[in-house]
Amino acid sequence: MANELKKSTKMLADHLTNAYKERQGVTPLTELEPELSIQQAYEVQLLMIQREVEAGKQIVGKKIGLTSLAMQKLLGVDQPDYGHLLDDMMIENGGQIDKKKVLQPKVEAEIVFVLKNELKGPNVTATDVLLATNYVVPALEIVDSRISDWKIQLQDTIADNASSGLYVLGGRPRSIDQLDLGQIGMVFFKNGELVNTGVGAAALGHPANCVAWLANKLSEYGITLNAGEVILSGALSAAVNAEPGDYFQAKFAHLGEVSVRFDK
Amino acid sequence: MSSQKFKEIAKLLLDAEIEKKEVLRITADKIPELTVDEAYLIQKELINLKIQQGLSVVGPKMGLTSRAKMKQMNVEEPIYGYIFDNMVVQEGSSLSLSELIHPKVEAEIAFVLDKDLAGPAISGVQVLAATKYVLPALEIIDSRYENFQFTLPDVIADNTSSARVVFGNQLRRPEELELDLVGTTLSINGEIRALGAGGAVLGHPAHSVAMLANMLHREGSKLKAGQIILTGGITEAILLENGDEVVAKFDQLGQVSIKITD
Numbered sequence: 001m002a003n004e005l006k007k008s009t010k011m012l013a014d015h016l017t018n019a020y021k022e023r024q025g026v027t028p029l030t031e032l033e034p035e036l037s038i039q040q041a042y043e044v045q046l047l048m049i050q051r052e053v054e055a056g057k058q059i060v061g062k063k064i065g066l067t068s069l070a071m072q073k074l075l076g077v078d079q080p081d082y083g084h085l086l087d088d089m090m091i092e093n094g095g096q097i098d099k100k101k102v103l104q105p106k107v108e109a110e111i112v113f114v115l116k117n118e119l120k121g122p123n124v125t126a127t128d129v130l131l132a133t134n135y136v137v138p139a140l141e142i143v144d145s146r147i148s149d150w151k152i153q154l155q156d157t158i159a160d161n162a163s164s165g166l167y168v169l170g171g172r173p174r175s176i177d178q179l180d181l182g183q184i185g186m187v188f189f190k191n192g193e194l195v196n197t198g199v200g201a202a203a204l205g206h207p208a209n210c211v212a213w214l215a216n217k218l219s220e221y222g223i224t225l226n227a228g229e230v231i232l233s234g235a236l237s238a239a240v241n242a243e244p245g246d247y248f249q250a251k252f253a254h255l256g257e258v259s260v261r262f263d264k
Numbered sequence: 265m266s267s268q269k270f271k272e273i274a275k276l277l278l279d280a281e282i283e284k285k286e287v288l289r290i291t292a293d294k295i296p297e298l299t300v301d302e303a304y305l306i307q308k309e310l311i312n313l314k315i316q317q318g319l320s321v322v323g324p325k326m327g328l329t330s331r332a333k334m335k336q337m338n339v340e341e342p343i344y345g346y347i348f349d350n351m352v353v354q355e356g357s358s359l360s361l362s363e364l365i366h367p368k369v370e371a372e373i374a375f376v377l378d379k380d381l382a383g384p385a386i387s388g389v390q391v392l393a394a395t396k397y398v399l400p401a402l403e404i405i406d407s408r409y410e411n412f413q414f415t416l417p418d419v420i421a422d423n424t425s426s427a428r429v430v431f432g433n434q435l436r437r438p439e440e441l442e443l444d445l446v447g448t449t450l451s452i453n454g455e456i457r458a459l460g461a462g463g464a465v466l467g468h469p470a471h472s473v474a475m476l477a478n479m480l481h482r483e484g485s486k487l488k489a490g491q492i493i494l495t496g497g498i499t500e501a502i503l504l505e506n507g508d509e510v511v512a513k514f515d516q517l518g519q520v521s522i523k524i525t526d
Contacts, residue, residue, distance in 0.1 A: 069456075183515035185447030185461030194331070197461035197498075199447030199515075205456065253445035253461070253515055 008033060009040060013047045016146050016160055025103060025148025028156045036155045044159035046221070049084045060230055061085035062218075063141065064210045065162040066154075067203040067234025077154045080204065082214050083162025085230055093170040097142065097262045099244060105144045105165055105262070106239035109186050109250035111200060111207045112139040112169055113231040119211070121219030126208035129215070134227070135173035136181065138252040140260050141232050142166040143239055167232060170258025179254055182206040186236045189249045198236030207233040267309075269295070270302070274309035277422050280408040286365050289409045289418040303417035304483070310423055311346055319348040322492050324480070325403070326472045327424040329465045329496025337416050342466070344476055345424030347494060353430045358523040359404070364427055367406040367504045370497035371450045371512035371520075373443060373462060373469045374401045374431060377489050381473075383481025388470035391477070395470075397435040398443065400517040402510060403494055404428035405501060429494065434518035444468040447515040448498045452508050458499035469495040
């Protein structure tokens, strides 16, 4: 039984790898394997990441997804998910995104945490997160799906590294004292036009709640959140579709601005 | 259209407000071709009736200030109406549903000017220079029309659904804040139901006041020092229910709350 599970985990990871190779979305894993559990979906993700690391990439951080009530309702779930950030996902602030790096990208604005002390679950609280935080910065996350047309269920996105794509850090590092992260406002522009606004509380009521959830979830796999890791804590507003040539910019209260452009 | 007809419609809308009885929208039967300009004439009659009853204007308010609402109503420009002294509810107190028809609440930033401001060509910067204070507010809108259904002229005639307002007690100088980046949450019974940042209001709440000054100029009017001006919802409007504890929190501006009773 355990072997069989392992086999289908490998098969599903290979299936996702094809999306990267062919540069085209693939059939949802939940169609190939209707019984796919959340547990196994994370095993697929971890196997994919392990292969990347063996190929020479480095894990530089984590991202938390499905942190808004709207997204959780859309997928019919009551908890977030997480994925891994690899070194080749970083785009410099104001930088350009090569078309070849994305399949069907969407952009969202988030608050990033960088820790000064490690966080090890279970029982990590938002207060623990704040006390362990070195600084926060504003970020854009380019989410992407290796599943065609984003036809994802929770298990699909989990296996697919929580639909991670690329990320851009901007603004200036701020220590968290004197900031009420839950009330930090954000305005989001696409090609110069304001497309939505958000606030820190959009991410599970407070961005630190997301990081606490992550630390506790990771403890199930014996993983610790390390000092210096980049932690994308969750979107402050709805993800916006990106087309070639689009320019995105987010302005955050107290934290500054971050922007990125997609190649034509 | 005769001014007598406008007066009759204004009286009908005022009666609907006083008796808390919804009416069919004007454009459904009474004046299907009602224009925006005519709608403002009806609103003016309604305002005059209120003043004749001894009420006084607290300040003007802007409506349809979000891109989403403007698209939904297919308009290029927001709309305005007036808040009266009998619409002001004390911060932290309670409001009975029996006073209203089908009220909804939204979170806003209000401005108080220390100089009169007359259009044309007023910009957001000039608004900030003329502003004494900004403060947080809850606006309770309550269309007098059946099922909150109306066209643009209908809602203008109905004083842009103005019903109640709750002002926060914390006054701030505008230069201390980046008003477009003020994060705002609207919670009911502890659950966040709507959220946004100040930029949701025409890109910046001061743009809303500027646009209002310019719109008022077209009818030979202006913004006056001391008026409290509502700039438009940062969040979408949420239908109120009996027992709701409503709290709007604003980054650096504090919070405003009210309890809803039956």
